[in-house]
Amino acid sequence: xxxxxxxxxxxxxxxxxxxxxxxxxxxxxxxxxxxxxxxxxxxxxxxxxxxxxxxxxxxxxxxxxxxxxxxxxxxxxxxxxxxxxxxxxxxxxxxxxxxxxxxxxxxxxxxxxxxxxxxxxxxxxxxxxxxxxxxxxxx
Amino acid sequence: xxxxxxxxxxxxxxxxxxxxxxxxxxxxxxxxxxxxxxxxxxxxxxxxxxxxxxxxxxxxxxxxxxxxxxxxxxxxxxxxxxxxxxxxxxxxxxxxxxxxxxxxxxxxxxxxxxxxxxxxxxxxxxxxxxxxxxxxxxxxxxxxxxxxxxxxxxxxxxxxxxxxxxxxxxxxxxxxxxxxxxxxxxxxxxxxxxxxxxx
Numbered sequence: 001x002x003x004x005x006x007x008x009x010x011x012x013x014x015x016x017x018x019x020x021x022x023x024x025x026x027x028x029x030x031x032x033x034x035x036x037x038x039x040x041x042x043x044x045x046x047x048x049x050x051x052x053x054x055x056x057x058x059x060x061x062x063x064x065x066x067x068x069x070x071x072x073x074x075x076x077x078x079x080x081x082x083x084x085x086x087x088x089x090x091x092x093x094x095x096x097x098x099x100x101x102x103x104x105x106x107x108x109x110x111x112x113x114x115x116x117x118x119x120x121x122x123x124x125x126x127x128x129x130x131x132x133x134x135x136x137x138x139x
Numbered sequence: 140x141x142x143x144x145x146x147x148x149x150x151x152x153x154x155x156x157x158x159x160x161x162x163x164x165x166x167x168x169x170x171x172x173x174x175x176x177x178x179x180x181x182x183x184x185x186x187x188x189x190x191x192x193x194x195x196x197x198x199x200x201x202x203x204x205x206x207x208x209x210x211x212x213x214x215x216x217x218x219x220x221x222x223x224x225x226x227x228x229x230x231x232x233x234x235x236x237x238x239x240x241x242x243x244x245x246x247x248x249x250x251x252x253x254x255x256x257x258x259x260x261x262x263x264x265x266x267x268x269x270x271x272x273x274x275x276x277x278x279x280x281x282x283x284x285x286x287x288x289x290x291x292x293x294x295x296x297x298x299x300x301x302x303x304x305x306x307x308x309x310x311x312x313x314x315x316x317x318x319x320x321x322x323x324x325x326x327x328x329x330x331x332x333x334x335x336x337x338x
Contacts, residue, residue, distance in 0.1 A: 030331060097319075107319075
């Protein structure tokens with residue numbers, strides 16, 4: 001179980017750090033346009049999320065690598081991925097042919113994106129449950 | 140001597156290969172030397188393209204294209220699922236030959252709901268084209284060059300990873316920024332363009 005946790009931590013960390021990197025190397029307003037295409041948030045919220053989300057992803061990625069506060073970091077990671085998945089499912093179901101915004105601009109939201117995000121979400125949830133179980137068994 | 144001539148011929152062919160894509164008249168709006176270029180890949184039958192044309196491209200033309208900041212280039216990218224999109228693109232490209240691309244595009248989007256239901260595009264255009272222009276457009280619909288122009292736009296879109304419409308590709312100082320699908324919020328797009336222009 002420890003090896004699985006380590007593998008999940010590293011995979012999720014790599015994905016989050018790469019996602020942050022791709023967004024931070026592009027103009028942040030381009031990411032804002034991707035977020036806006038989901039038609040969920042008012043302009044002020046779109047701009048706030050575009051400014052802060054890549055940094056949150058970078059922070060979560062680094063914390064996952066370090067293993068510091070794993071239970072809570074994994075919980076926040078899971079929550080974030082569940083939100084991403086729900087938002088993407090909504091957009092896909094409504095037939096919005098939009099930019100996923102996952103790894104910078106230019107990736108269309110398709111069923112493949114949903115499968116990838118679903119797998120990441122499942123991995124994050126397994127990591128969270130495992131981290132809490134491990135804490136309980138050791139106390 | 141033969142070798143020199145052959146080299147010159149090869150050089151001419153390779154130069155022709157890197158010349159930017161040929162474009163029907165009227166499909167590029169504004170000054171070609173503007174600092175920003177925006178390529179728009181669009182489908183006349185796509186509802187988001189209509190909204191994007193009316194809510195985003197219209198103010199963009201007034202505020203950026205007219206002031207020489209943006210060179211806007213339309214590309215046809217008719218999607219398979221839209222039965223009359225290719226036909227509409229043919230009308231628009233034929234209209235470009237009589238310098239009425241913009242007028243016909245505007246009318247096609249404005250009356251999208253009408254011709255999308257029955258495919259009757261011809262009658263819609265009678266309102267924006269003079270009888271002689273409409274006659275010319277009709278005759279051009281079967282011109283292989285018109286169909287080749289559309290195919291060229293589609294090929295260009297595929298080459299640039301376009302899969303959804305509308306897709307805008309903003310080019311500035313050698314870098315490309317794709318804005319994929321749906322209707323970009325004009326307020327955010329304006330901030331983005333101003334930010335690029337300030338760099």
